[in-house]
Each structure stands twice: as structure tokens, then as C-alpha cells.
Amino acid sequence: MATDTLNDTVSAIAASDPAIWRCIQSEQKRQATTLELIASENHVSKAVMEAAGTCLTNKYAEGYPGARYYGGCEFHDQIERIAIERATQLFGCKYANVQPHSGANANAATFLALLNAGDTFASLVLSDGGHLSHGMKINFSGKYFKPIHYPLIYDLNNPKFEQIDYDAAEKLCLEHKPKMVLCGYSAYPRVIDFARFHAIADKCGAILMADIAHIAGLVATGVHPSPFPHAHIVTTTTHKTLRGTRGGLILTNDEEIAKKIDKAVFPGLQGGPLMHIIAAKAVAFGEALRPEFKEYCRQIVRNAQALAAALKEKGYRLVSGGTDNHLMLVDLRSRSADLTGADGEKWLEAAGMITNKNGVPNDTRPPKVTSGLRLGTPALTTRGLKEAQMKQVADWLDRVLTSKGDPAVAAQVRGQITELCAKFPLPH
Numbered sequence: 001m002a003t004d005t006l007n008d009t010v011s012a013i014a015a016s017d018p019a020i021w022r023c024i025q026s027e028q029k030r031q032a033t034t035l036e037l038i039a040s041e042n043h044v045s046k047a048v049m050e051a052a053g054t055c056l057t058n059k060y061a062e063g064y065p066g067a068r069y070y071g072g073c074e075f076h077d078q079i080e081r082i083a084i085e086r087a088t089q090l091f092g093c094k095y096a097n098v099q100p101h102s103g104a105n106a107n108a109a110t111f112l113a114l115l116n117a118g119d120t121f122a123s124l125v126l127s128d129g130g131h132l133s134h135g136m137k138i139n140f141s142g143k144y145f146k147p148i149h150y151p152l153i154y155d156l157n158n159p160k161f162e163q164i165d166y167d168a169a170e171k172l173c174l175e176h177k178p179k180m181v182l183c184g185y186s187a188y189p190r191v192i193d194f195a196r197f198h199a200i201a202d203k204c205g206a207i208l209m210a211d212i213a214h215i216a217g218l219v220a221t222g223v224h225p226s227p228f229p230h231a232h233i234v235t236t237t238t239h240k241t242l243r244g245t246r247g248g249l250i251l252t253n254d255e256e257i258a259k260k261i262d263k264a265v266f267p268g269l270q271g272g273p274l275m276h277i278i279a280a281k282a283v284a285f286g287e288a289l290r291p292e293f294k295e296y297c298r299q300i301v302r303n304a305q306a307l308a309a310a311l312k313e314k315g316y317r318l319v320s321g322g323t324d325n326h327l328m329l330v331d332l333r334s335r336s337a338d339l340t341g342a343d344g345e346k347w348l349e350a351a352g353m354i355t356n357k358n359g360v361p362n363d364t365r366p367p368k369v370t371s372g373l374r375l376g377t378p379a380l381t382t383r384g385l386k387e388a389q390m391k392q393v394a395d396w397l398d399r400v401l402t403s404k405g406d407p408a409v410a411a412q413v414r415g416q417i418t419e420l421c422a423k424f425p426l427p428h
Helices: 003-016 018-033 046-052 074-091 103-114 166-176 194-203 216-220 255-269 275-288 291-313 341-350 378-382 387-402 407-423
Strands: 095-097 120-124 146-150 180-183 207-211 233-237 248-252 327-331 356-358 372-376
Touching: 003 018, 018 407, 046 275, 074 095, 074 216, 074 248, 074 275, 095 255, 103 207, 103 233, 103 248, 103 255, 120 166, 146 166, 166 194, 180 194, 194 207, 216 291, 248 255, 291 327, 291 378, 291 387, 341 356, 341 372, 341 387, 341 407, 356 372, 378 387, 387 407
Parallel strands: 120 146, 120 180, 180 207, 207 233
Antiparallel strands: 095 248, 233 248, 327 372
């Protein structure tokens, strides 16, 4: 889309709906002048953002390429086919459904396709790093299916403390014989052994599902091991480390599973796909296939490990002792017994650092309070920050948290962060 067209769009919003335009302007400024440390967020390229705001939003395209329920879908078919081709190339698989509106929708479609109501599946509990769509009681996955949860290692003397207990997972699955074993997490900082999970699933006759929403970009570039050929089905979001528009994606090598997934997405769960978002996904997949994206993902991990090391030097305990990927869980109690995730999130935002409170394993505080923070480096890396800046970020985090959110400290740090953001502007 040409710049003039973008300017016309800007003018149209401002003229038609000043209240919404003011909110958009304010949000743009907020993103430009703060450090985004939420592990599940990123900054898309100008091309991805433009694709998400095109005339494709005007069209219904229920069905799939070559088999739509509406006329006038010639170019939508082309776009979706390109998105599918790029997704399969990116992840090294045979089939892809690019229509899910989100990662949770992709998971719901997988459950609908492969399980019956009441079937048992195995996953990691939310409080240990799982996701709400992996069996939370009030979510569809916990309400209509029967989750059993494998644990982390809780032996303090074990060098893999707070990592997945694969032996316990195998024992649990052999006892309960789940129909599906689910791996892949929202707050787990270590490499996932997909081959071991495949062996566990085989022993109990289960389908292996991998939810790689957080690590998709790392997987696509070989920075994290791939769930293929081990997993029967893989779900993911298209943002986070993949740095695309917000959306979902389902991948498989099994033709019969692919057919079931297509029926589960449409007409099982969704109606018309968001074709403007699918176009944005296609653009993001194209960007991720470029050589420079692999170096970007490597830098994400280097930055995460540098930030983790700097925080440990300041006395913070990290869940599992560190990170292998893009995120870390910081146990704030290790710095001060009365520090909470809720307070930390609020104080840090006032200072220009956007984080999210997060429970830590065996957390005694409720989910709206928590004892930890989840931090990630995808967005910082997109801006061009590297290891040297991670040490500065750790220093700012510590200054704000140890001051208990002192307004004077927050204001001083906020000014310094504004200066840093000006040196490392957003990509659009």
C-alpha cells in the first residue's frame, strides 16, 4: 500500500472518529517510547501491518481455495495458497491450515478434530507454565475434555529442577492412557524434548500435539528443535517470536489429520476467514524465510540469556535457573519477600517497561497477584537491542523494583528509557 494511501486512511479515521484516532495515536506513542518485555508480544514490520489493513477485509471467503461458498474469491484463493505454501516450507511439513483466528482457536480446532467430549489428554498445568487452552477448568479444554497433568521436577537437588519431568510424564500417561499428549507451553524457558514426548505418546497409543506458539520463530529457524517429525499435529500463533500478525496456524504431515482439521476449522468452529490477516500471515512467513530472520532469532536467545544472567547477578532467582529460549520467569520473592508480580508490573509500566505478572511453580499467591514476572526479548530484539542493552534493562528493572515503585525513581528511569527508544526506533 502506498504511503499516500496510508495517509488518506489516517485522515479518514481522524475525520470520521476522532475519539478512536486519539486512542490509536496514544497507543502508537506508547509503543514507540516504552520497552516491550512481554514474551508473547512483538513489533511487526511495516509490510505486515499494511497487509492487515487492506481491502481484503471487505470479502467473505468461507471455505478453502478452490472450494469457496462465495463468488469473487479468485485473489483470496491466491493469497491463501501462498500463505499455505510458505507455512509448510517454513516448518518443513506437508499441510497447513492458515485460517484459525488465534492460537486458542487452533487448539480448539485440534481438540474438535481429534478428540470426543470426555476424552482424556495429558498436559502441563497452567500454574507450571502451560496455557489456559491446555486444560484450565473454565476453558473449553477443561470443561469438555478430561485433562491429566504431568509435573515439573521439584527435587531441589536435581540439576534439572523446575524442568519437565519426562519420567513422571511417561508414568502418568501409561497409567491413564490419554488419547492425546500435549506439549509446548506459555511460560517454560527450556528446550522441549519432542522426541521423548513422541516415545511417551507411542507407548500409550496417543496422538502427540505440540503447541509451539511461543517458540515458533525459533523452531522455524532451527534455533529450537522442531516438533517435526515427532508430533502428529502442531499448533501455533503467528506473532510472538514469529513476528507476524496476531493469528493462529495448524500444521501436520498426516493427510487424514489435515482433512479433519480443515473440517474442524470450517465449518466446525469458524465462518469466514479473516483474509486481510491471512495476507499479513503470508507476508510474515515470507519474512521469516529470509536468512536475516535466523540471525534475528539467534539474537533473541542471546539477549534472553544476557538479561537472565544480569538479573541473577542482582540476586533474582529464575525458574529452572535460566533460559534456553526467548523468555524467563523471575521469582521476585528472591529479591524481597513482599514483592509481588502485580506490584512489579504496575511499577515497571510507570517507568516505561511493559511486563506481565506471572505465577511461578508452586506459587502461593493468586493469579491476579502472583510472585513472579514473565519477561521476554523478541520485541526488544526487533528494535535492535543487543546484549549490552540487556544489562542496562536489568539495572532499570532492579532500580524500580527495589525502590518499591518510588515515583522519583520511575520518572528518572522513564526519561532514560525514552532516550534509548529514540536510538532504537520501531520498524515502522
